[in-house]
Amino acid sequence: MDTFQSLLAKKLSDALARAGLPDAGELTQATDPRFGDYQTNAALVLGKQRGENPRALAKKIVPHLDVDDVSEPPAVAGAGFINFKLRPAAIEKQALDVLRNGRLGVPETESPQRIVIDFGSPNVAKPMHVGHIRSTVLGDALARVAVFLGHEVIRDNHIGDWGTQFGMVIWGWKNLLDRKALQRDPLAEIVRIYKQTNEGASRDPEVREAGRQELVKLQAGDKENTDIWNECVAFSMQDFERVYKLLDVHYDLQCGESFYHDWLPGVVDRLLKAGVAEISEGAVVVFFRDDPELTDKPLIIRKRDGGFNYATTDLATIDYRVNDLKADAIWYVVGAPQTLHFKQIFAVTRREGYSTDLRHIVFGSVLGEDRKLMKTRSGENVPLRELLEEACRRARKIIDEKNPDLGEEEKNDIAEKIGIGAVKYADLSQYRTTDYIFSWDKMLLLHGNTAPYLQNAYVRIRSIFRKAGELDGFKLSSLPSFKLSELAERNLAKRLCQFAEIVPQVLTGFRPNILANYLFELANSFHAFYESCPVLKSDEPARSSRLALSDLTARVLQRGLDLLGIKVPERM
RNA sequence: GCGCCCGUAGCUCAACUGGACAGAGCGUUGGCCUCCGGAGCCAAAGGUUGUGGGUUCGACCCCCGCCGGGCGCACCA
Numbered sequence: 001m002d003t004f005q006s007l008l009a010k011k012l013s014d015a016l017a018r019a020g021l022p023d024a025g026e027l028t029q030a031t032d033p034r035f036g037d038y039q040t041n042a043a044l045v046l047g048k049q050r051g052e053n054p055r056a057l058a059k060k061i062v063p064h065l066d067v068d069d070v071s072e073p074p075a076v077a078g079a080g081f082i083n084f085k086l087r088p089a090a091i092e093k094q095a096l097d098v099l100r101n102g103r104l105g106v107p108e109t110e111s112p113q114r115i116v117i118d119f120g121s122p123n124v125a126k127p128m129h130v131g132h133i134r135s136t137v138l139g140d141a142l143a144r145v146a147v148f149l150g151h152e153v154i155r156d157n158h159i160g161d162w163g164t165q166f167g168m169v170i171w172g173w174k175n176l177l178d179r180k181a182l183q184r185d186p187l188a189e190i191v192r193i194y195k196q197t198n199e200g201a202s203r204d205p206e207v208r209e210a211g212r213q214e215l216v217k218l219q220a221g222d223k224e225n226t227d228i229w230n231e232c233v234a235f236s237m238q239d240f241e242r243v244y245k246l247l248d249v250h251y252d253l254q255c256g257e258s259f260y261h262d263w264l265p266g267v268v269d270r271l272l273k274a275g276v277a278e279i280s281e282g283a284v285v286v287f288f289r290d291d292p293e294l295t296d297k298p299l300i301i302r303k304r305d306g307g308f309n310y311a312t313t314d315l316a317t318i319d320y321r322v323n324d325l326k327a328d329a330i331w332y333v334v335g336a337p338q339t340l341h342f343k344q345i346f347a348v349t350r351r352e353g354y355s356t357d358l359r360h361i362v363f364g365s366v367l368g369e370d371r372k373l374m375k376t377r378s379g380e381n382v383p384l385r386e387l388l389e390e391a392c393r394r395a396r397k398i399i400d401e402k403n404p405d406l407g408e409e410e411k412n413d414i415a416e417k418i419g420i421g422a423v424k425y426a427d428l429s430q431y432r433t434t435d436y437i438f439s440w441d442k443m444l445l446l447h448g449n450t451a452p453y454l455q456n457a458y459v460r461i462r463s464i465f466r467k468a469g470e471l472d473g474f475k476l477s478s479l480p481s482f483k484l485s486e487l488a489e490r491n492l493a494k495r496l497c498q499f500a501e502i503v504p505q506v507l508t509g510f511r512p513n514i515l516a517n518y519l520f521e522l523a524n525s526f527h528a529f530y531e532s533c534p535v536l537k538s539d540e541p542a543r544s545s546r547l548a549l550s551d552l553t554a555r556v557l558q559r560g561l562d563l564l565g566i567k568v569p570e571r572m
Numbered sequence: 573g574c575g576c577c578c579g580u581a582g583c584u585c586a587a588c589u590g591g592a593c594a595g596a597g598c599g600u601u602g603g604c605c606u607c608c609g610g611a612g613c614c615a616a617a618g619g620u621u622g623u624g625g626g627u628u629c630g631a632c633c634c635c636c637g638c639c640g641g642g643c644g645c646a647c648c649a
Contacts, residue, residue: 028588028591029588031588035592041590044591044629047629078591078630079591079630165648257649280646281646283647293576296645297575297645297646299646300646300647302647304646305647307647309649336642336644337643339575341649371641371642398611403609403611431585431586431587434577435578435642436585437583442583442598447597448596449586453611456609460612463608464609509589513585513586514588517586517588521596524596527613530608530613531613531614532613572609572611
C-alpha cells in the first residue's frame with residue numbers, strides 16, 4: 001500500500017510531466033504544521049536549474065496536480081514551496097488501511113539484499129563492558145529494521161578470540177591459576193591471571209618471552225594450550241550469553257577471529273601474487289599510492305616476524321562473507337577510532353575487485369558524568385552485566401513505589417523490561433555519531449524522551465482495553481471505520497500513518513534515532529488525544545473509532561519499540 | 573605535523589543530509605484530577621547554532637581561516 005508521502009510523490013511526478021517539466025526536488029513531511037502536512041520544493045529546485053522564478057513555476061505546476069482525493073487544494077507559499085493539507089476523509093481512509101495492513105503500512109524493500117551485520121564483537125578473557133553497549137544495541141536494532149523491511153540478515157558476532165593476549169592468559173593459567181576461584185567466578189579469575197601476567201611481563205622480560213612462546217605453541221596447534229584456550233573461550237561465552245539474554249540479542253553466526261586463522265597465509269599470498277601487496281622492511285604491506293588520503297598510511301598484513309595481525313583477519317573475514325555467505329553488503333557496527341582501519345581494508349577489497357557494499361557504521365562513545373570515557377571509580381571499565389542489572393534494580397524500586405500491589409514475579413518482569421529498555425533507548429534515541437553522557441537519573445526518568453514514557457503510553461492503552469473487556473466484552477474484530485471529528489484524533493491518526501514513512505528512513509544513514517523520536521512524538525500525540533477525547537465514555541460512533549485509534553497506537557508503539565529491541569509490559 | 577569526528581537554550585539532546593520564524597526533554601515559573609492510570613496534559617520564560625569570512629533565492633548543514641575538545645596515524649587487537 002502507498003503512504004501519503006509515496007502517493008503524493010507519484011502525483012507530483014505526474015503533474016510535472018503534464019506541465020512539461022522534468023522530475024525534480026522531493027516531497028517530504030511538512031517541516032511545520034502551519035504549512036500543512038506535506039510539502040515539495042520541486043519548484044525551487046527547478047527554478048535554480050532553469051534560472052526561472054520559483055514561485056511562477058510553482059503556480060504553473062499546481063493546476064496539474066491531481067490530488068483532490070487526498071489533499072485540500074495545494075498552496076504556493078514562501079519562496080515557492082507547494083504545500084499539501086490532508087483531507088480528514090483521506091486520513092480516515094488511510095488509517096483504516098494501516099489498521100488492516102499486517103505490516104502497519106510499512107512497504108517492503110524493492111531491492112532485498114543479503115546483509116552481514118558485524119556487531120558486538122567482545123573480546124574473550126575480558127568481561128563485556130559499557131564500551132560494547134552501543135555496538136550491540138545499535139547493530140541489533142539495525143538488524144531488526146533490515147529484517148522487517150525484507151532484507152536477509154546474518155548477524156555475525158566477530159569475537160576477539162585470537163589475539164596476542166592469549167600468550168599471557170595461557171602462561172598465567174599454567175603458573176598462577178587458582179582453581180577454586182575459577183569455579184566461583186571463572187571470568188574474574190581469568191581476568192586476574194591475565195592482568196597479573198601482564199604486569200609481570202612489563203617488569204620481567206623472561207615472563208614476556210614465556211608468554212610469547214605460549215602463543216606460538218597455541219598457534220601451532222599445541223594440544224595442551226588449545227585445551228586451555230577452549231576453556232577460556234567457553235567461560236567467556238557464558239558471560240556473553242548472560243548479557244545477550246538480558247539484552248534479548250541473538251546472533252545467527254559467531255565466527256570469531258580464530259575461525260579465520262588457517263586462511264591468513266593464503267590471503268597474504270594472494271595479495272602478493274596479485275601485486276596488491278609488497279614486501280617492505282621485512283613486512284608484507286599494502287600501499288595506497290593513488291589515494292591521497294591513504295598515501296602515507298600503509299597497511300601491514302604480515303609482520304616482520306611472520307605473524308599476522310587483525311587486518312589480515314578482517315580481509316579473510318570479508319572473503320568468507322562474500323564467497324561463502326554470499327553477502328551483498330557487510331555492515332560493521334564498530335567505534336569511530338577504527339575509521340582509518342576500515343578505510344584501508346575497504347580499499348584493499350576494492351582493489352581486488354569486490355563489489356560488495358561495505359559500510360563502517362561508526363558511533364560515538366559512552367561518557368561518564370565527567371565527560372570522560374565511562375569508568376568505575378577505580379578507573380576500570382564498567383562491566384555491562386552489572387550495569388544492566390543495576391538498571392533493573394532501579395526500575396524495580398520505582399515500581400515498588402508506584403504500583404506496590406503487583407505480584408513479585410510480575411514486578412521483576414516489568415523491572416527488566418523497563419530497566420533494559422531504558423538503557424537501550426537512551427542509546428538509540430541519540431544521533432549515532434555523537435558521544436553521549438550516561439546518566440541513570442535521566443535514563444530512568446518516567447517522563448521526557450525515555451523508554452518508560454513510551455512504555456507507559458502503551459500500558460495506558462492496554463488498561464483501556466482491559467476495562468473495555470470488563471464493561472461490554474469489547475472485541476477488536478468488530479471494528480467499524482474511523483470517524484475523526486476532533487483535532488487531537490486527526491493529529492494522532494496522521495502520526496500513525498507516518499510510521500510507514502519513518503521506518504525505511506532508519507536504514508538511510510543508519511539512524512534508529514529517527515524512529516525513536518517518531519515514537520516519542522506518537523506517544524505525545526496519544527497522550528494529548530487521551531486527555532481531550534474520552535474513549536470508553538463517549539457515544540458511538542466516536543467510541544468505536546477511538547478504541548480503534550487506541551488499538552492502532554498500541555500496535556505501532558509495540559512494533560516500533562520491537563524494532564529497537566525494546567519490550568513493552570502490559571502493566572507497570 | 574597530517575587526517576577524521578565534535579562544538580546548538582543553564583543541563584542532556586533534535587533538526588528528515590541545503591528549505592520556511594532552529595525544536596524537544598530536564599530544570600525554573602504558572603495552570604489542569606466529581607473524568608478511561610497524574611508514570612499524564614496545557615502554557616510561559618530561556619538562542620547572534622564556538623568564532624570570522626565565503627558560496628545562493630535560502631546555511632546548524634557546503635567551502636576557507638581561526639578558537640576549544642576527543643580520537644587516529646608501520647608490525648596491539
